[in-house]
Every structure is written in structure tokens, then in C-alpha cells.
Amino acid sequence: xxxxxxxxxxxxxxxxxxxxxxxxxxxxxxxxxxxxxxxxxxxxxxxxxxxxxxxxxxxxxxxxxxxxxxxxxxxxxxxxxxxxxxxxxxxxxxxxxxxxxxxxxxxxxxxxxxxxxxxxxxxxxxxxxxxxxxxxxxxxxxxxxxxxxxxxxxxxxxxxxxxxxxxxxxxxxxxxxxxxxxxxxxxxxxxxxxxxxxxxxxxxxxxxxxxxxxxxxxxxxxxxxxxxxxxxxxxxxxxxxxxxxxxxxxxxxxxxxxxxxxxxxxxxxxxxxxxxxxxxxxxxxxxxxxxxxxxxxxxxxxxxxxxxxxxxxxxxxxxxxxxxxxxxxxxxxxxxxxxxxxxxxxxxxxxxxxxxxx
Amino acid sequence: xxxxxxxxxxxxxxxxxxxxxxxxxxxxxxxxxxxxxxxxxxxxxxxxxxxxxxxxxxxxxxxxxxxxxxxxxxxxxxxxxxxxxxxxxxxxxxxxxxxxxxxxxxxxxxxxxxxxxxxxxxxxxxxxxxxxxxxxxxxxxxxxxxxxxxxxxxxxxxxxxxxxxxxxxxxxxxxxxxxx
Numbered sequence: 001x002x003x004x005x006x007x008x009x010x011x012x013x014x015x016x017x018x019x020x021x022x023x024x025x026x027x028x029x030x031x032x033x034x035x036x037x038x039x040x041x042x043x044x045x046x047x048x049x050x051x052x053x054x055x056x057x058x059x060x061x062x063x064x065x066x067x068x069x070x071x072x073x074x075x076x077x078x079x080x081x082x083x084x085x086x087x088x089x090x091x092x093x094x095x096x097x098x099x100x101x102x103x104x105x106x107x108x109x110x111x112x113x114x115x116x117x118x119x120x121x122x123x124x125x126x127x128x129x130x131x132x133x134x135x136x137x138x139x140x141x142x143x144x145x146x147x148x149x150x151x152x153x154x155x156x157x158x159x160x161x162x163x164x165x166x167x168x169x170x171x172x173x174x175x176x177x178x179x180x181x182x183x184x185x186x187x188x189x190x191x192x193x194x195x196x197x198x199x200x201x202x203x204x205x206x207x208x209x210x211x212x213x214x215x216x217x218x219x220x221x222x223x224x225x226x227x228x229x230x231x232x233x234x235x236x237x238x239x240x241x242x243x244x245x246x247x248x249x250x251x252x253x254x255x256x257x258x259x260x261x262x263x264x265x266x267x268x269x270x271x272x273x274x275x276x277x278x279x280x281x282x283x284x285x286x287x288x289x290x291x292x293x294x295x296x297x298x299x300x301x302x303x304x305x306x307x308x309x310x311x312x313x314x315x316x317x318x319x320x321x322x323x324x325x326x327x328x329x330x331x332x333x334x335x336x337x338x339x340x341x342x343x344x345x346x347x348x349x350x351x352x353x354x355x356x357x358x
Numbered sequence: 359x360x361x362x363x364x365x366x367x368x369x370x371x372x373x374x375x376x377x378x379x380x381x382x383x384x385x386x387x388x389x390x391x392x393x394x395x396x397x398x399x400x401x402x403x404x405x406x407x408x409x410x411x412x413x414x415x416x417x418x419x420x421x422x423x424x425x426x427x428x429x430x431x432x433x434x435x436x437x438x439x440x441x442x443x444x445x446x447x448x449x450x451x452x453x454x455x456x457x458x459x460x461x462x463x464x465x466x467x468x469x470x471x472x473x474x475x476x477x478x479x480x481x482x483x484x485x486x487x488x489x490x491x492x493x494x495x496x497x498x499x500x501x502x503x504x505x506x507x508x509x510x511x512x513x514x515x516x517x518x519x520x521x522x523x524x525x526x527x528x529x530x531x532x533x534x535x536x537x538x
Contacts, residue, residue: 034534034535052400182400186408186486188480189536191486260527260534262531264531266524326528
């Protein structure tokens with residue numbers, strides 16, 4: 001087994017992974033829904049509901065963690081002189097990819113971070129999702145190797161990159177002084193939340209750490225498939241898993257079982273396909289839903305469009321009845337995952353750079 | 359940045375608009391902007407709907423609960439059937455049926471009814487809701503799972519029992535919490 005260089009970057013990655021595992025569990029202890037201390041897709045659905053993009057009264061809350069991820073990344077990027085307004089690469093395809101990222105997550109019930117939080121809490125029903133995510137990332141890499149590429153982003157004039165941090169600040173204002181059109185659930189899983197200042201603080205910290213380290217779940221798996229154990233990211237993922245298992249055990253939240261797990265269903269094929277779609281799309285757009293938020297905070301307008309797509313997706317999965325529940329995956333959800341796979345296959349064909357045959 | 363008169367005018371206009379926006383927001387009263395169409399605050403609207411729902415259920419399903427509390431369980435079930443015709447698919451009917459069946463000792467049928475109720479309305483598991491029936495649902499699922507597992511072991515081809523066991527696991531999963 002070859003090891004990466006144990007330099008500052010390595011320890012930043014390990015620290016980011018450890019902090020994510022630690023706070024991912026602790027946020028659930030402090031009030032977030034069980035096994036959902038951090039779940040970008042659930043938080044997107046909650047935030048979309050709060051802003052009136054769906055009418056499910058049990059899923060409406062502007063999650064401060066999302067705001068923190070963006071602002072923490074923006075702050076750190078400015079300090080590190082890495083903030084650059086850039087974009088212009090296949091914007092509409094990225095917007096649609098953002099919608100389908102949330103579709104895949106909603107059918108599985110959780111983003112890749114929550115996938116690992118569920119597994120580390122003993123939820124065996126998430127196993128199919130892990131296999132699906134690995135398979136999706138592997139296939140996405142095959143696509144990259146064969147020239148599938150949405151294109152490189154260009155530096156943009158006009159400081160457009162600031163729009164996302166500005167939007168995050170506006171949402172923070174809505175959270176602190178809620179206007180009449182913003183709704184917060186008083187029942188259901190959106191009513192379960194850690195104190196907002198704590199959530200915001202954790203979000204800022206994780207956003208900053210992720211910006212410095214480039215840590216992300218799908219990126220860790222991708223780099224491991226490409227470089228083996230030489231990549232620091234896999235050690236970051238290892239630290240995430242260790243921290244999450246440790247805190248779950250210490251706080252009595254570890255329950256090894258297939259049945260009766262919080263926010264989980266038993267339709268394993270659809271869990272597999274949901275995460276398969278998320279893994280594949282994440283490779284295509286360059287990172288998991290969490291990474292898109294961090295990149296958007298760094299001024300990346302392409303990632304910002306994925307984030308906007310995710311917010312729209314958060315509304316659609318509830319309005320159209322796509323999201324799975326503990327009762328299973330609805331027909332519309334299954335159809336939406338297949339539509340997502342059709343989208344990613346279409347993008348694979350249309351965005352492929354083919355070399356001229358001799 | 360400000361190289362000519364056009365830039366200066368644009369910057370001045372920007373400042374003016376931002377100042378006007380700030381003044382508008384600072385001086386606005388809470389009721390401003392809502393008088394024109396009579397639409398209440400979204401939160402108020404949701405709270406009104408929730409309270410109206412509770413009042414509706416008390417009005418129509420109250421007699422069933424009274425019969426149940428008096429121990430007239432068969433009469434309560436008959437009354438529920440009548441209500442089902444008037445309000446088909448209403449989750450509260452399933453909830454009360456589950457409660458009554460549990461009191462009659464029919465745990466398996468109670469589990470199925472309670473699962474239908476929770477699928478229809480998650481408030482039955484919410485400690486903050488006036489409709490909260492968490493204790494009943496927890497005890498029914500807890501008793502139902504070993505019972506149904508044993509029955510399925512004896513009759514592995516019994517599809518009805520398999521479906522009811524799935525319902526019991528569903529209730530257990532919902533009781534465990536997590537995202538909905």
C-alpha cells in the first residue's frame with residue numbers, strides 16, 4: 001500500500017474528513033433529524049420548501065448549514081486568494097444535472113454524505129446505495145477516459161461569482177428576520193433542527209475546511225479509483241468514517257440493522273439506482289452536491305448553476321411526489337431516476353470529444 | 359472604475375435605489391403589502407389549516423372515540439365504516455381503526471391500519487402535534503414484529519403476513535425518525 005506525502009495538505013484533508021464525520025453525527029445529537037446531521041439533498045428540500053417551491057408543510061426550513069457551507073468556502077477562498085469568478089461551461093446541462101442530482105438523492109433518501117452517515121450508524125439498508133455510488137463513479141470515470149467532458153470554465157468579467165455568496169447572505173437575512181413569504185415547519189423532520197447559530201457555525205467551519213482541502217465524498221472515491229491509496233482524499237474519507245462511527249457509538253446512535261432504520265426504505269434496487277445516478281452525475285459535473293456548494297462559494301458560476309438546479313430539484317421532488325419515504329419509492333420517483341439516467345447517457349453522447357479516426 | 363460621467367450617474371442611481379429599498383424595508387409596517395389581496399402570512403395560513411384539521415377530526419370522528427372509550431368497540435368500528443363512506447382515504451379513520459383493533463387484540467390488523475394512517479399523515483408520530491399517537495404506534499409495532507416474524511417462519515408463503523410485517527418495519531422506521 002503506497003501512502004501519500006504526509007504534508008500540510010494531507011492533514012488538512014484528514015482534518016476536513018474528521019470534522020465532517022464528527023459534526024455530521026453531532027448535529028443530529030443537537031437536534032437535526034436522526035442520521036441527517038448533514039444531508040445536502042434533505043437540506044435543499046427543506047430550503048426549497050421554506051422559499052415556497054413546494055407545499056409540504058413538514059419540510060420547510062432554511063437550513064443554516066447550507067448557508068454556512070457557501071459563506072465559509074467564500075471567506076476561505078478570499079483569504080487564500082483563490083476566489084475567482086468563472087463559468088460558461090454547458091450551463092443548462094449543469095442546471096439539469098443539479099435537478100437530477102436531487103432526484104437520485106431523494107429516491108435513495110440522502111446525499112453521499114448522508115449515505116456514509118447512515119452506514120456509520122449501522123444502517124445496512126444503505127449498503128445498496130454504497131455499491132450504487134461506487135458503480136456510478138466508476139462509470140463516470142470510464143466516460144471521462146473516453147472524452148466525455150462538459151468543457152472548461154472560463155474566467156468571467158463582472159464579478160458574477162459574488163452572486164452566490166450574496167444570495168447566501170440574503171438567505172441568512174431571511175433566516176434571522178423571516179419575511180412573510182418564508183415558512184418554517186412546526187411539525188415533521190424540518191422542525192427538527194440544531195440551534196441555528198450552532199448549525200451556521202458548523203457550516204462555516206466545514207465550508208472553509210472543504211475549500212482548503214477540496215474534500216468531497218465522490219471526489220475521494222474517484223481519486224482512489226484513479227490513484228489508489230496515494231490520494232489524501234481517501235484518508236480524509238477514512239477519517240470521516242472513523243469519526244462518525246466513534247461518535248455514533250459514543251452517543252448511542254449506532255444501531256446495526258437492516259429493518260426499522262430512520263429515513264430508510266427497503267427497495268434496494270432503487271437505492272442502488274438512485275446513488276448510481278448521483279455518482280455518475282457527480283463525476284460529470286465535478287463533485288458531489290456538497291462540493292458544488294463549496295465551488296459556488298469560490299466564485300464558480302458553473303457550480304452555482306448546479307446549486308440552483310438542486311434547489312429547483314428540491315422543490316420538484318416534493319411537488320411531483322418523486323421523493324421516496326420509509327414506505328418505499330413511488331412510481332414517479334422510479335420514472336424520474338430512469339429519466340435521470342437517460343439524461344446522463346444523452347449528455348455522455350453529446351458532450352463527448354471524439355478524436356478523429358485515421 | 360468611475361471613468362466618465364456615465365459611470366458616475368450609474369453609481370449614483372445604484373446608491374439611490376439601494377437607499378430607497380432600505381428605507382422601504384425599514385419604514386414598512388408588518389401588515390403592508392398584505393392588505394391588497396387579503397392573503398395571510400404563510401405561517402399563519404399553515405397554523406390555521408392545522409387547527410381547522412384538528413377541529414374537523416374532533417367534530418366528525420369524536421363519536422367514534424367516545425364509543426371506543428366506553429368500550430363499545432364493535433359499534434365504534436361500524437361508525438367508522440359509515441365515516442369511511444363520507445371521507446374515503448382520511449387517515450384519521452385508519453388511525454382510529456388501528457387503535458380499536460389493537461384494543462381487540464388483533465395486533466396484526468392494527469399494524470396495517472396504523473401504517474396506512476401514518477403514510478397519510480405523519481403528524482401521528484410527531485410529539486409536538488395535537489394528533490400525536492406515538493405511544494400507541496410504538497407499542498403496536500413492538501408487539502407486531504415478533505408476532506408476525508414467527509407467523510411468517512411457520513408459513514413462509516403467506517403474502518398477507520409478509521405485507522403486514524413490512525408495514526410493521528415501516529412504522530419502526532418512522533418511529534426511529536430521520537428525514538421524511
